[in-house]
Amino acid sequence: MDRDSRIQRLQETSNWSVVIVGGGINGIATWRDLALQGVDVLLVERNDYCSGTSAASSHMVHGGIRYLENGEFRLVNEAVNERNRLLQNAPHAVKPLPTTIPIFTRLSGLLNAPLKFLGLLNKPSERGTLVIKIGIMLYEWYARDTNTMPEHTLRNRATSLADFPSLNPNVTHTATYYDAMMPSPERICIDLVRDMELHSNALAFNYMTASDCDGTSLTLTDTLTGTQHTVTPQLVINAAGPWIDFANARLGQQTKFIGGTKGSHLVLDHPELRQAIADNEFFFENHDGRIVLIYPLYDRVMIGTSDIAIDNPDLAVTTDAEIAYFLEMTAKVFPKIKISRDDIVFHFSGVRPLPASDAKSTGQISRDHQIRTIEAGSGTAFPIFNLIGGKWTTFRAFAEQTTNVVLERLGKSRNVSTQQEPIGGGRNYPLDPESWALRVARQSSITHRRATELFERYGTVGASVAAYEGNYPATLNDAPDYSEGEIRWIVTHEQCHHLDDVLLRRTMLGMLGRTTDAMLHHIAAIMQSLLGWSEAETQAEIVRTTELLQRKHGVVL
Ligand SMILES: Cc1cc2nc3c(=O)[nH]c(=O)nc-3n(C[C@H](O)[C@H](O)[C@H](O)COP(=O)(O)OP(=O)(O)OC[C@H]3O[C@@H](n4cnc5c(N)ncnc54)[C@H](O)[C@@H]3O)c2cc1C
Structure with a gap:
């Protein structure tokens, strides 16, 4: 349906059970789930769909092996199973990703994380073959029921250098386990939007801002034409990611739910480096706890990422210091390969919508998601459900949990599960x-x-x-x-x-x-x-x- 027809529908329908603010992956997935349950639901995105944080991820569909360190067992369990579901529901967009950890004496403490948590490891230098194996086995154990991917392999130094000749010869081992990749996350978002286009109870707009609220009705501003529309929701879902507090301000609510952290990535046109990593993502932790990944993005190589506290997500850009750091870390792992700033063909930054926190380091802030509710009567005639956090990987589960809460509020029950619902070209x-x-x-x-x-x-x-x-x-x-x-x-x-x-x-x-x-x-x-x-x-x-x-x-x- 073209935009004019959709605008006409919007003008004809001012009362909505649910209005969703934000068309990143979490808003879109919740919109889809509610629409499938027969709820009349309107989604508005102020820019293009999937142009905020959802366009800035590391393109990994993963359980997050290192989240075990913070004791986030629930999240890891949920995420690995969602990863496996996505491999089945969106096989055109989500593919297995061999993930290789190079292990050096003084670099890559990645596998220390779960083991530190379990009290099996006290010093970063203590990591032998057995210790590494236990870490990965713990991770794989969470996916045991739904896993379709091969088990991990562990290589000694000689085999590692035979398989990856450009690798730093100081490597002691490499371990390869399987996660998944989504080379083009934006395609999943737009597939989800197109999937629901024919549902008469669902309507979605990009370039439409939730710009104001009189306490009962929302003003929506069409950013292509400047035209304003008024809608009256029974409840609102604020899925504005790192902009949640800004969007609440538009609704007349002062909140401090988000403590965002910026992450950047570089895309390099470097055939030699691309060949050196083969189809593997190289994934490791610097000695100071920062994660680095070197990722096979089609014929390019993507390198990331950082984790830096930031207040205004609109100001997130890749800095010179980040570029220098990424290039330095890559050179440590592949010292024989000459890499320079001239090889960078694109860079991007985004802000994680993490909960406001007083954790000592950004790495310790929970990566799990939660719904924070502002009840009706405190400034607005409708309740606002705020979607805080959430990995790309777990969008379906987060949407399902949000939908269940909303259905209960509306006095309705779920009639369709999205667990096995195909997505777009995966149908x-x-x-x-x-x-x-x-x-x-x-x-x-x-x-x-x-x-x-x-x-x-x-x-x-x-x-x-x-x-x-x-x-x-x-x-x-x-x-x-x-x-x-x-x-x-x-x-x-x-x-x-x-x-x-x-x-x-x-x-x-x-x-x-x-x-x-x-x-x-x-x-x-x-x-x-x-x-x-x-x-x-x-x-x-x-x-x-x-x-x-x-x-x-x-x-x-
Ligand atoms: C550097 C980095 C790497 C990451 N890597 C991974 C990874 O590899 N794997 C993984 O699973 N997760 C990853 N994540 C996490 C994941 O990308 C995010 O958690 C997820 O994309 C958040 O989606 P969202 O829909 O909540 O937010 P967003 O995608 O930011 O969507 C919110 C939308 O709301 C819109 N909006 C704001 N205000 C208004 C308004 N007033 N009216 C209308 N619209 C509005 C914005 O324009 C925006 O598009 C990463 C995140 C970052 C930053």
Whole structure:
């Protein structure tokens, strides 16, 4: 349904059982769950979907081995099982990730964490083969019921260097266990939004801010047109992530729920480093407790992340000091490989929506999620349920818990579980992708190779993209693996309103550092023809995206 039709529905419906503020993964997942239960639910996102913290993660779908240190057994248990569910429900977007820990005498205390908690380890230098094995086995034990991935392997120094020749020769062991990766998290968000589009009880908007409240009704401001709408909710879910306190202020509530921490990542175009890590994420802990990861992001390498307290999430950017630190840590693990700032093609930062805390270090703040409720009568006629924390990995479980609380308030009961609900292109996922690609290629007059590419990018939704491609087969400037038809499909089906929506969140072109001036102009021209932009509006979009890429991501075109 196009935006005009959705705006018309909004104008016709001012009373909603639930209004959700925030279209990151937690808001979207809760919106989906409530919609599936038949609740009338409206979601508003002030920017694009999945453009806040949810666009800035380490792209890991994981249980969080190190959270055991803080005694977060509940979270680890929930997260590993959610990881396994995502591998089944969204197989197009979530894949197994061999995660390798290099172990040195003076680097990587990662596995100390659970063992310290259990009192098995007192000094960081005490880590022998047996100790490492116990740590990973404990982690794997939590996933025992739903795990479909191989067990860990442990290598001695000789085997480690045979498998990873560029690794620092001072390595004593490497351990490889399995977590999962989501190379393009934004695709999962937009898949969830598209999944619910035909549900008449659910409506969602990007570029719509919850801007004001008179105590009973909310004012929503359409940030594309400036038009305002008024809605009256029975209850509100504040899913504004690290902006929760700011959003509450708009609703007339003064809160201090969030104590956010910033994390940054670099994306490098470095074939030698990419080859050195093979398909592995290298994951280790610096001696000061900071986590470093070196991650295989398509043909690029992603390096992160930091954990720095920050008050205003809008100000989060990658600093020079962070870049220097990431490069230094990578050089310690792969000293033979020359890495420089020139290899960085993109960087990004986001803020974890952690609970306000007086913990001694940011690493000790709980990564678990919780719902904080402001009851009706204290400033607003409706209660506000605030979603604090929450990993990307656990979005379904957090949404389920929130939905259960909301259903109870509304006097309703759950009739559908999301535990086995497929997501987007994970629906009707073929056992034999090869036959799927052959059939789609035949039906859409595209090559088998291209059908396979679309399947890898969109899962089974790729068939719908392929049908468009037949009419617009020309390839995109500087991106021969994207067609005009594909971009047209995205713009028509995925609520794109700005050029950066396509570059940064519907495709990986931006994040992989592939944007060129010619490409930008080509996509802008396609959007102009589909969205009816004037020449001036098209130029303004190009300027906006160019400026955004430079200011937030260090990309100079
Ligand atoms: C550096 C880093 C690495 C991470 N790595 C991982 C990882 O590897 N694996 C993992 O599982 N988790 C990871 N996480 C955690 C995970 O990314 C977050 O917990 C999760 O994305 C939070 O999602 P959210 O929906 O709560 O918040 P957000 O994604 O921030 O969504 C909130 C949205 O609310 C919108 N909003 C704010 N105010 C308003 C308003 N007034 N009206 C309308 N909309 C509004 C914002 O624009 C925003 O889009 C990481 C987090 C960070 C920062």
